[in-house]
Amino acid sequence: PKPIQKPYPPVWMVGTSSKWAQRLVEEGWGIALGGPAPNIAFEEAIQKYHEACEALGKPSQFAYVKAVVLADDHEQAIEEGRDALVKFIDWNVSPMDSLDRSPEGKQRLIDARYEFYAADDFPNTRNLSYEQLLDFEIVYAGSPEKVGDQLIDLYDRFRFDEFLLLSHMGGNPAWHAMRTQELFATKVAPRLREAAAKMEKRTWLGARRS
Numbered sequence: 667p668k669p670i671q672k673p674y675p676p677v678w679m680v681g682t683s684s685k686w687a688q689r690l691v692e693e694g695w696g697i698a699l700g701g702p703a704p705n706i707a708f709e710e711a712i713q714k715y716h717e718a719c720e721a722l723g724k725p726s727q728f729a730y731v732k733a734v735v736l737a738d739d740h741e742q743a744i745e746e747g748r749d750a751l752v753k754f755i756d757w758n759v760s761p762m763d764s765l766d767r768s769p770e771g772k773q774r775l776i777d778a779r780y781e782f783y784a785a786d787d788f789p790n791t792r793n794l795s796y797e798q799l800l801d802f803e804i805v806y807a808g809s810p811e812k813v814g815d816q817l818i819d820l821y822d823r824f825r826f827d828e829f830l831l832l833s834h835m836g837g838n839p840a841w842h843a844m845r846t847q848e849l850f851a852t853k854v855a856p857r858l859r860e861a862a863a864k865m866e867k868r869t870w871l872g873a874r875r876s
Contacts, residue, residue, distance in 0.1 A: 676695070676696055677693070677695040678695065678697070678698055678727075678729070679695055679696070679697055679698070680698045680699075680701075681699065681711065682699070682703075682707070682711065682780075682782035683711060683781065683782055684713075684714040684715075684779075685779035687711060687717075687718050688718045690715065690718075691718040691719050691722050691724050692722065692724075694727075695727070697711075697715055697728055697729070698728075698729040698731055699711055699712060699729075699730060699731065700729075700730040700732050701731045701732070701758065701832075702733065702754060702755050702758040702759065702788075702791060702804065702805070703782075703787060703788045703791060703804065704787055704791070704802055704803075704804055705804075705823070706787075707785070707787050707788065708824075712728070712824050715728060716728075716825070727827060728824075728825075728826050728827050729826055729829065729830050730820065730824060730826040730829055731830040731832060732806055732820075732829070732830075732831070732832065733751060733805045733806070733832040733835055733836075734805070734806045734807070734831055734833060734850065735747030735750065735751060735805075735806070735833075735838070735842065735846055736808070736809070736810055736813060736845065736846040736850060736854070737845065737849070738810070738849070739809065740808045740809035740812055743807045743809060744800070744808060746807075746842060747805070747807035748796050748807075749837070749838070750835060750837060750838035750842070751807060751835075751836060752796050752799070753835075753837055754835040754836040755791050756792055757836070759788065759789055759791060762783070762789045803816060803820075810849050810850070810853035810854050811853075813854055814853070814854045814857045814858065817829065817854065818858060821862055821865070822861075822865060825865075829858070831846070831847065833847050
């Protein structure tokens with residue numbers, strides 16, 4: 667059956683490669699980037715996407731994904747997030763074990779413009795300690811104040827239109843996820859909206875050039 671919603675529900679694509687940026691903008695599709703990898707791994711794709719939006723005069727539909735554990739007490743959130751966030755990284759990286767990681771295999775990925783999977787940044791996240799995952803901001807755990815500060819910095823860097831909160835992952839209890847969602851909705855999201863409104867006069871490209 668055809669969708670009831672008109673215009674039709676937006677199409678979103680989760681990706682890592684900049685190869686799709688032009689087509690996504692041309693088709694009016696949204697893009698979701700981020701997840702279990704260093705933020706810098708997505709920088710080229712984000713740049714290409716924003717450049718394509720500007721060149722084609724199309725609005726941005728860009729979401730950023732991040733796994734988050736929140737608690738009112740900062741240290742409590744860090745400790746409670748340890749097992750779930752480490753498992754989240756491990757489970758997401760594990761499919762890389764099936765790829766050919768030889769020089770020839772990596773070159774085939776590069777030739778197909780899947781540089782993200784040819785590089786070692788993503789698979790090597792599994793070798794990082796939990797503390798390093800937090801320090802490198804691959805995952806977030808902490809108080810609403812701390813995570814709010816991190817997200818405001820991330821917004822200023824990448825200018826995403828939506829944030830996709832991953833709160834139930836790695837086998838963490840459902841009540842942990844619900845607490846994270848409640849604290850995000852009541853304490854983090856309002857701060858992020860307020861900060862974004864103050865920064866909205868600068869486009870992402872303008873912010874990069876300044």
